[in-house]
Amino acid sequence: MQSVLNSSPIDTLLNTDAAQAIGKTHIAGKNVNLRQMRETAEDFEAVFLSQMLQPMFQNIRPESPFGGGHGEDVWRSMQVQEYGKAITKAGGIGIADAVMREMILMQEAQ
Template sequence: MSDLAVSPSLLTPNVAAPTARSEAETARMRATAEQFEASFLSQMLKPMFEGISTDGPFGGGEAEGTWRSFMIDAMAKQTVRAGGIGLADTVVSEMIRMQTEQSQTQPGATA
């Protein structure tokens, strides 16, 4: 059973990564990471709504089925605005780390 134990460090995002070069760059990375998290959440929410019937006294009929994907996308974006699931933090941290590694190897690189 101990073979299946997950290290707590694998579940905790590395938020203590190096900082980006500028505020604007950090803001762009954050926006991109949040868009990625919203897209991911949208894909995870879609199966939850697939079996729901749109007929009945309180159903929206065909229109509900047509607009459901937009509603799911809006729910995912709202979830990210409310704090999300932490995926954006991990993505930003990784983007900053990769950017720092790249900038450290480029000035001294000879090829």
């Protein structure tokens, strides 16, 4: 367990519960909406995961049980996007945390 004395302000801000409770905070004298930063980071992770999942579905032929056809091919990309969103909503793979950390560091540097 990390001591309060050894923790950095960034670690505190990255705590999702704290970010939701605070909503807005000051970083380097600027108003920053942490909730909006978190949503942006999660959106980025969802898009990234969708791009990584896409090749898994490229060679699957649209057949039964859904009947297949051109329509299934058309909607498959939307299905993969939703898979990416669902994985992110369930906790993701940590990309959103890393992106948010970098966003906070960029705000501090400005």
